[in-house]
Amino acid sequence: MAKLLIISAPSGSGKSTLIGHLMGQVENLHFSVSATSRAPRGTEKDGVEYYFLTPEEFREKIAKNEFLEYCEVYEDKFYGTLKSEVDQKLKKGKNVVCDVDVIGAENIKKIYGKRALSVFIAPPSIQVLRQRLVKRGTDTLEVIEDRIRRAEYEMSFADKFDKRIINDDLETAKAEIVETVVDFINSK
Numbered sequence: 001m002a003k004l005l006i007i008s009a010p011s012g013s014g015k016s017t018l019i020g021h022l023m024g025q026v027e028n029l030h031f032s033v034s035a036t037s038r039a040p041r042g043t044e045k046d047g048v049e050y051y052f053l054t055p056e057e058f059r060e061k062i063a064k065n066e067f068l069e070y071c072e073v074y075e076d077k078f079y080g081t082l083k084s085e086v087d088q089k090l091k092k093g094k095n096v097v098c099d100v101d102v103i104g105a106e107n108i109k110k111i112y113g114k115r116a117l118s119v120f121i122a123p124p125s126i127q128v129l130r131q132r133l134v135k136r137g138t139d140t141l142e143v144i145e146d147r148i149r150r151a152e153y154e155m156s157f158a159d160k161f162d163k164r165i166i167n168d169d170l171e172t173a174k175a176e177i178v179e180t181v182v183d184f185i186n187s188k
Ligand SMILES: Nc1ncnc2c1ncn2[C@@H]1O[C@H](COP(=O)(O)OP(=O)(O)OP(=O)(O)O)[C@@H](O)[C@H]1O
Pocket: 009, 010, 011, 012, 013, 014, 015, 016, 017, 018, 132, 133, 135, 136, 167, 168, 169, 170, 171, 173
């Protein structure tokens, strides 16, 4: 039976970096492209990192019951997992990875139970997290401070996840996530 992997982390903890690595290492693992009403960042492309929608388009999909879950992560910025991205892939025998916030992770885990593994990726500290976001250079200082505030709240959810990985040394974290995911996919 195909499995679902749910990954959450405070912004800047390295979740996209680790998911990118996983996709290159684990066969038959497919990314669930979420919808969002935030603007594309850097080199992000519609349909690759996200489906970029206007708030009106997002609300239309809510009304049509197209989301497995959705939420307003930052003010006026909606994010949602489309049923079509998860259910159709699972039905075809594809393992799926979702990148969602901590509330989305709880909601998806409730729906899929043992078929899903929730993984929380934590930064070594809030100070290191801020440094990574500043160095990444994709957000204004105001946006970074907003993300740091939310990070402190998100860290309090870590214990609710099936597995926690601290992304301090990147190579160690990469090895740990690959091992975790391969074990889960191969489990009965
Ligand atoms: N272990 C690490 N050591 C040092 N830098 C890292 C490490 N992991 C990731 N980074 C860098 O930190 C920055 C944030 O990583 P990344 O974009 O993967 O985070 P994210 O959790 O996906 O953030 P967001 O949710 O905002 O998209 C990137 O510039 C990335 O190259």
